[in-house]
Amino acid sequence: MSNRERLTSTHWGAGSVEVKDGRVVAVRPFSRDPQPSPILTGMVDALYAPTRVAKPAVRKGWLEKRGDSRRDRGKDSFVEVSWDEALDLVAGELMRVRKDHGAQGIFGGSYGWSSAGGFHHARTQLRRFLFTSGGCVDQVTNYSYAAGMIVLPHIIGTNAPIGGPMTTWRSIAKHTKLMVMFGGANIRNMQVYSGGCGAHDSEIWLQKAREAGVQFVSITPVRDDSPDYLGAEWLAPKPNSDTALMLGLAHTLVSEELHDKAFLASHCVGFEKFLPYLMGESDGMPKSAAWAAGICGIDANVIADLARRMAKGRTMLAASWSLQRADHGEQPYWMLAVLAAMLGQIGLPGGGFGYGYGSIGGPGVPGPETGAPRFPTGRNPLNFAIPVARIADMLLEPGATIDFDGAKLTYPDVKLVYWAGGNPFHHHQDINRLVEAFRKPDTIVVHEIAWTATARHADIVLPATTSLERNDIGTSSRDRFIIAMRKHIEPVGAARDDFAIFRDLARRIGSEEAFTEGRSEMDWLIHMYEGYRAGLAKRDMPIPPFATFWDEGYVELPVPEEDFVLFDAFRQDPIAHPLHTRSGKIEIFCEDIAGFGYDDCPGHPMWLEPYEWLATANAKHPLHMITNQPKSRLHSQLDPVGVSAASKIAGREPVRLNPADAAARGIETGDIVEIFNDRGRCLAGAELSDRLRPGVIQISTGAWYDPADPAVSGSLDVHGNPNVLTADRGTSRLGQGPSPLSALVEVRKYAGTAPDVTVHEPPKMASR
Numbered sequence: 001m002s003n004r005e006r007l008t009s010t011h012w013g014a015g016s017v018e019v020k021d022g023r024v025v026a027v028r029p030f031s032r033d034p035q036p037s038p039i040l041t042g043m044v045d046a047l048y049a050p051t052r053v054a055k056p057a058v059r060k061g062w063l064e065k066r067g068d069s070r071r072d073r074g075k076d077s078f079v080e081v082s083w084d085e086a087l088d089l090v091a092g093e094l095m096r097v098r099k100d101h102g103a104q105g106i107f108g109g110s111y112g113w114s115s116a117g118g119f120h121h122a123r124t125q126l127r128r129f130l131f132t133s134g135g136c137v138d139q140v141t142n143y144s145y146a147a148g149m150i151v152l153p154h155i156i157g158t159n160a161p162i163g164g165p166m167t168t169w170r171s172i173a174k175h176t177k178l179m180v181m182f183g184g185a186n187i188r189n190m191q192v193y194s195g196g197c198g199a200h201d202s203e204i205w206l207q208k209a210r211e212a213g214v215q216f217v218s219i220t221p222v223r224d225d226s227p228d229y230l231g232a233e234w235l236a237p238k239p240n241s242d243t244a245l246m247l248g249l250a251h252t253l254v255s256e257e258l259h260d261k262a263f264l265a266s267h268c269v270g271f272e273k274f275l276p277y278l279m280g281e282s283d284g285m286p287k288s289a290a291w292a293a294g295i296c297g298i299d300a301n302v303i304a305d306l307a308r309r310m311a312k313g314r315t316m317l318a319a320s321w322s323l324q325r326a327d328h329g330e331q332p333y334w335m336l337a338v339l340a341a342m343l344g345q346i347g348l349p350g351g352g353f354g355y356g357y358g359s360i361g362g363p364g365v366p367g368p369e370t371g372a373p374r375f376p377t378g379r380n381p382l383n384f385a386i387p388v389a390r391i392a393d394m395l396l397e398p399g400a401t402i403d404f405d406g407a408k409l410t411y412p413d414v415k416l417v418y419w420a421g422g423n424p425f426h427h428h429q430d431i432n433r434l435v436e437a438f439r440k441p442d443t444i445v446v447h448e449i450a451w452t453a454t455a456r457h458a459d460i461v462l463p464a465t466t467s468l469e470r471n472d473i474g475t476s477s478r479d480r481f482i483i484a485m486r487k488h489i490e491p492v493g494a495a496r497d498d499f500a501i502f503r504d505l506a507r508r509i510g511s512e513e514a515f516t517e518g519r520s521e522m523d524w525l526i527h528m529y530e531g532y533r534a535g536l537a538k539r540d541m542p543i544p545p546f547a548t549f550w551d552e553g554y555v556e557l558p559v560p561e562e563d564f565v566l567f568d569a570f571r572q573d574p575i576a577h578p579l580h581t582r583s584g585k586i587e588i589f590c591e592d593i594a595g596f597g598y599d600d601c602p603g604h605p606m607w608l609e610p611y612e613w614l615a616t617a618n619a620k621h622p623l624h625m626i627t628n629q630p631k632s633r634l635h636s637q638l639d640p641v642g643v644s645a646a647s648k649i650a651g652r653e654p655v656r657l658n659p660a661d662a663a664a665r666g667i668e669t670g671d672i673v674e675i676f677n678d679r680g681r682c683l684a685g686a687e688l689s690d691r692l693r694p695g696v697i698q699i700s701t702g703a704w705y706d707p708a709d710p711a712v713s714g715s716l717d718v719h720g721n722p723n724v725l726t727a728d729r730g731t732s733r734l735g736q737g738p739s740p741l742s743a744l745v746e747v748r749k750y751a752g753t754a755p756d757v758t759v760h761e762p763p764k765m766a767s768r
């Protein structure tokens with residue numbers, strides 16, 4: 001055992017952990033990882049950071065006046081209490097709210113990535129705990145691709161083109177001539193795999209495709225959304241104009257008779273209803289390349305030429321997940337599928353379409369596709385959930401009714417908000433509105449590793465362990481490794497595992513047996529692993545028993561040799577292998593969606609102008625702000641340490657501006673700037689870059705929200721969390737997804753002395 005690596009796993013890769021005298025002194029890349037992520041290097045500092053929540057803490061005002069002090073959330077001090085007192089308070093509140101208001105009084109959706117590991121996944125732990133003790137208001141869909149995952153089942157019968165399995169890179173490398181990537185192929189994002197990974201393989205496959213001679217077109221306002229070595233042709237449309245560009249491509253295909261009429265007739269429905277719109281017969285406006293050029297800002301000849309090239313050989317159409325995180329985000333996803341249908345290559349090797357090839361590690365990488373050992377969440381007896389991104393609406397407007405994917409939903413009156421494993425003050429849009437929303441409930445409970453802005457806006461904060469302080473199993477459905485995530489050290493401070501916290505709460509409220517089923521942490525790991533192993537055995541994929549796995553440190557699953565091609569069976573015989581849509585075919589016009597009668601998502605894809613984008617810009621807010629995923633961390637995790645800390649400019653989150661936009665404002669690299677609109681303002685550190693389309697600025701998500709004066713509503717965030725500027729608008733009545741990528745702002749040089757960033761220090765503790 002002593003020579004074996006002692007491993008852990010994270011969403012940014014597996015690590016080999018060195019411990020001396022009970023302290024972790026290094027986390028080095030796993031020996032089998034060909035391209036480890038530098039994000040790993042921050043882990044030791046994060047483990048012992050001053051921002052770790054040391055002890056259970058209760059907001060002073062809540063201790064004294066309970067909910068009557070709700071307006072002091074975010075500005076109040078905290079009082080440290082014993083575990084027993086903290087757990088008694090939480091159990092008491094849960095029982096009070098459940099008795100007086102029922103399950104709809106308790107919100108437990110708790111969106112967030114938590115940590116890698118199938119058992120100690122905080123969000124799963126919380127939801128299981130609440131589901132087994134009477135239920136709660138839950139959340140469905142996600143921040144990543146909510147609009148896409150709602151529209152695709154209607155039109156293509158599955159979310160496989162987003163979630164996989166999708167046509168593999170191997171198939172692309174062998175067969176594809178041209179890969180057109182809306183949103184690029186971000187190697188920055190490939191550092192991250194949901195659930196963890198043993199081997200970062202995605203970028204290697206991108207390189208293999210390049211070496212095989214695939215030509216790439218990267219369509220994005222930001223040049224370095226694709227690595228330079230790809231030699232991609234860069235087309236820089238205005239943000240949010242992709243649907244218009246795709247329509248221009250489609251129009252050229254029809255005008256020049258390059259579309260595959262036979263495939264449209266045999267495998268699709270509704271092309272005849274879409275065609276009059278495309279050709280302008282229904283609205284007098286042909287969606288020609290020239291029309292598209294006027295909207296997206298790319299030359300009409302370039303658009304027409306691209307359409308011809310796409311029709312000439314084997315073409316893969318790809319879109320990043322970011323495309324649909326915008327106003328009417330359903331449309332570019334639907335239109336991409338329609339464009340692929342018109343090319344007629346869906347189901348052919350290296351052809352068709354896929355979403356997310358460059359969005360995260362894993363999509364298209366040949367993998368075992370065997371799922372992963374998971375802790376079961378169970379069923380929510382309340383059977384009620386809101387779309388994730390409607391959280392602030394729900395808290396602010398109890399009783400209001402919204403549309404969602406053909407249904408009507410009425411917001412409950414939530415009295416208790418419970419969050420574990422997520423950071424809404426990172427992930428949600430329009431944070432100043434969220435601050436108000438967080439002042440509505442009686443009580444907010446948060447389990448956290450660190451004093452994030454969410455923890456600072458809670459009433460009761462319970463300190464959680466990190467993966468290094470507990471035993472778990474690391475896997476992702478997109479990776480071939482299963483990692484034995486050992487407990488390497490005793491918990492830091494008074495931290496406890498989420499599972500142990502919920503078990504003790506369940507004991508207090510009488511649901512312990514339902515929650516634990518009588519199993520300890522290790523019992524659960526063995527139960528989960530052996531269940532998974534039995535499933536694999538049925539598929540002739542033997543893996544060793546738990547004891548061997550745990551001793552050896554990891555299991556490597558075999559990867560299939562043959563290429564996977566999405567929709568190949570459907571292509572070969574659409575009658576024998578229909579899609580799971582109403583018609584069994586690709587729905588270019590969708591009767592179900594048309595039947596919902598939504599003006600913001602009609603029966604076929606359309607160019608619907610975003611509410612906020614460069615064409616609606618004015619002198620007050622002339623710049624389009626792109627908030628992408630950060631290169632230097634996972635969302636808000638590890639923000640204060642490692643490569644994230646090193647990336648800051650003048651102590652703030654970097655914002656990139658085109659040199660022309662910067663010059664017009666007298667801004668130079670290294671300046672502290674203020675980004676603002678009518679929703680909020682934040683500081684950031686300027687960096688000039690000609691790799692952005694003029695009129696576009698780019699700032700990564702994830703800098704911890706740090707209001708200069710939390711007592712003032714709409715206070716300046718001194719650190720650079722762009723979600724003080726984004727809009728809290730659903731993509732449409734169909735998907736109700738988040739739309740942070742539709743936001744206009746202005747930037748100016750910050751005059752005066754900028755307040756210090758203090759959010760990377762723990763909050764001050766008070767006495768009673």
Ligand SMILES: Nc1nc2c(c(=O)[nH]1)N[C@H]1C(S)=C(S)[C@@H](COP(=O)(O)OP(=O)(O)OC[C@H]3O[C@@H](n4cnc5c(=O)[nH]c(N)nc54)[C@H](O)[C@@H]3O)O[C@H]1N2
Pocket residue numbers: 111112113114115120121122143144145325420421422423424426427428429447448449450452464465466467498627628629634635636637701722723726740741
């Ligand atoms: N403007 C804008 N906003 C966006 C996006 C965008 O593109 N633009 N992208 C969105 C997307 S795609 C996503 S997925 C979201 C991500 O949003 P989140 O998933 O909420 O972000 P994380 O920073 O990963 O938050 C996870 C939190 O869980 C905590 N945690 C980790 N492990 C444990 C544990 O074991 N126990 C407990 N109790 N806590 C733990 C971490 O400390 C961290 O605070 O952000 C969204 N927000």
Ligand SMILES: Nc1nc2c(c(=O)[nH]1)N[C@H]1C(S)=C(S)[C@@H](COP(=O)(O)OP(=O)(O)OC[C@H]3O[C@@H](n4cnc5c(=O)[nH]c(N)nc54)[C@H](O)[C@@H]3O)O[C@H]1N2
Pocket residue numbers: 143144145182183184186188189190191192219220221222225238239240241242320321322323326358359360361626627628629630631632633634635741
């Ligand atoms: N390092 C790192 N990697 C990550 C994450 C992380 O936090 N850190 N988060 C992971 C998660 S949870 C997710 S969901 C994925 C997200 O994956 P994506 O959504 O694909 O990633 P983003 O970085 O948000 O956006 C990618 C690029 O889209 C471009 N873009 C923005 N708007 C438009 C537009 O209107 N049109 C076009 N054509 N392009 C546009 C931007 O220039 C941006 O850089 O990333 C995953 N990978």
Ligand SMILES: [Mo]
Pocket residue numbers: 143144145
């Ligand atoms: Mo995401």
